[in-house]
Amino acid sequence: MSAPEVENFAASILARDRRAIARAATLLENGHSGAWLQELEGHTGRARIVGLTGPPGAGKSTFNDQLVREIRHRGLSVAVIAVDPSSHQSGGAVLGDRIRMARHSGDEGVFIRSMATRGAMGGLAPTSQRLLTLFDAAGFDVILLETVGVGQDEIEVARHAHCVVLLLVPGQGDEVQALKSGIMEIADVYVINKADHVAAEKLFQEISAEVEGRAPVLKTVALHGQGVPEVWEHVEKFFALQSQWRPKLSGFQTHFAIDHLGIAVESIEAALGFYKDSLGMEVAQRETVEHERVHTAMLPAGESRLELLEATDAESTIAKFVAKRGAGLHHIALRVPDLAAAAEKLKRHGARLLNEPRRGAGGHRYIFIHPASTGGVLLELIEEQF
Numbered sequence: 001m002s003a004p005e006v007e008n009f010a011a012s013i014l015a016r017d018r019r020a021i022a023r024a025a026t027l028l029e030n031g032h033s034g035a036w037l038q039e040l041e042g043h044t045g046r047a048r049i050v051g052l053t054g055p056p057g058a059g060k061s062t063f064n065d066q067l068v069r070e071i072r073h074r075g076l077s078v079a080v081i082a083v084d085p086s087s088h089q090s091g092g093a094v095l096g097d098r099i100r101m102a103r104h105s106g107d108e109g110v111f112i113r114s115m116a117t118r119g120a121m122g123g124l125a126p127t128s129q130r131l132l133t134l135f136d137a138a139g140f141d142v143i144l145l146e147t148v149g150v151g152q153d154e155i156e157v158a159r160h161a162h163c164v165v166l167l168l169v170p171g172q173g174d175e176v177q178a179l180k181s182g183i184m185e186i187a188d189v190y191v192i193n194k195a196d197h198v199a200a201e202k203l204f205q206e207i208s209a210e211v212e213g214r215a216p217v218l219k220t221v222a223l224h225g226q227g228v229p230e231v232w233e234h235v236e237k238f239f240a241l242q243s244q245w246r247p248k249l250s251g252f253q254t255h256f257a258i259d260h261l262g263i264a265v266e267s268i269e270a271a272l273g274f275y276k277d278s279l280g281m282e283v284a285q286r287e288t289v290e291h292e293r294v295h296t297a298m299l300p301a302g303e304s305r306l307e308l309l310e311a312t313d314a315e316s317t318i319a320k321f322v323a324k325r326g327a328g329l330h331h332i333a334l335r336v337p338d339l340a341a342a343a344e345k346l347k348r349h350g351a352r353l354l355n356e357p358r359r360g361a362g363g364h365r366y367i368f369i370h371p372a373s374t375g376g377v378l379l380e381l382i383e384e385q386f
């Protein structure tokens with residue numbers, strides 16, 4: 001693909017063009033990728049990835065089909081990646097998935113893809129990771145990653161998914177197998193499927209005793225959809241709890257980001273001898289802020305930046321800082337979504353604000369907070385710009 005074709009292809013995927021998504025999925029399954037995939041990587045982190053695993057014949061495909069229906073009822077879009085390791089010969093898996101696909105065909109909010117992996121290291125990790133990138137970038141709210149619990153793959157699933165649902169069925173001695181494989185420790189929601197089976201209650205009791213309240217244990221009859229909405233509710237509850245401490249799930253992302261680190265230097269030219277010439281960083285922007293009496297140079301570093309600060313004259317706070325403490329880290333700047341609200345809240349809590357919100361380098365609004373309030377470092381808050 002030429003550069004413009006790559007651009008076009010990536011743009012079509014980001015615009016949720018189904019034909020482009022299908023073509024990309026096929027390319028990935030056949031082991032191809034390209035610059036377009038890298039392009040997509042910058043647009044991920046929003047989808048909720050739910051792993052679904054369990055022993056052969058537990059009803060995963062049946063359950064998943066019902067779950068897709070439930071997710072659609074709630075107005076969310078969903079992509080399914082069904083991984084079928086060929087060491088497990090279920091026969092009708094791919095055929096069954098075609099039938100499922102047909103059931104949801106015409107529904108723009110559903111995309112189902114079956115993938116056979118060959119051999120033990122048949123490539124679940126790289127291919128499914130890339131498909132996750134694809135579906136995430138294509139804007140699906142939920143991605144269901146389904147695999148048969150026959151060994152390493154289920155642990156892989158746990159590594160890729162944010163939330164793992166483990167399906168167990170009565171009458172197979174699964175619980176013993178599950179315990180051995182280690183999946184019992186990594187599941188976030190336990191489901192006893194085929195609850196219409198006579199031995200279901202006994203298994204439910206055993207698993208509940210084993211899990212000891214660490215995670216919910218639920219019963220379903222996937223065949224009739226019974227109990228499936230409750231499972232989804234627990235998955236949502238799990239995500240709600242996770243969002244409090246897991247910024248990995250963007251969409252729930254923390255509102256704070258390090259905008260830049262400010263370094264007071266004697267001379268920007270001299271400092272650039274190190275940062276630019278020796279280290280190889282680029283200067284994105286140079287500016288003089290008259291009212292702060294400072295020259296600045298901004299050097300991008302990932303999503304954040306280094307800001308070199310040089311005094312314009314002896315009355316500058318930077319000049320005073322350097323005279324008193326020597327050149328060095330001068331301040332840390334955090335981005336916040338609503339500066340006025342942050343300033344109000346800080347005042348209420350008695351923090352020492354050094355100024356009212358005002359405009360600085362680059363035109364953004366900012367405040368400074370005295371080191372006495374922040375643990376010893378001068379802190380700048382900058383308003384997020386959209």
Ligand SMILES: Nc1nc2c(ncn2[C@@H]2O[C@H](COP(=O)(O)OP(=O)(O)OP(=O)(O)O)[C@@H](O)[C@H]2O)c(=O)[nH]1
Pocket residue numbers: 054055056057058059060061062063090093096148193194195196197220221222223224
């Ligand atoms: N009685 C009963 N049968 C069920 C239930 N859920 C699924 N089944 C049946 O169990 C069989 C296996 O279901 P699948 O959904 O194909 O199971 P799977 O886990 O995807 O199977 P593999 O992909 O082959 O590992 C099918 O005949 C289903 O109709 C249930 O709740 N109760």
Ligand SMILES: [Mg+2]
Pocket residue numbers: 060061062093
């Ligand atoms: Mg299946």
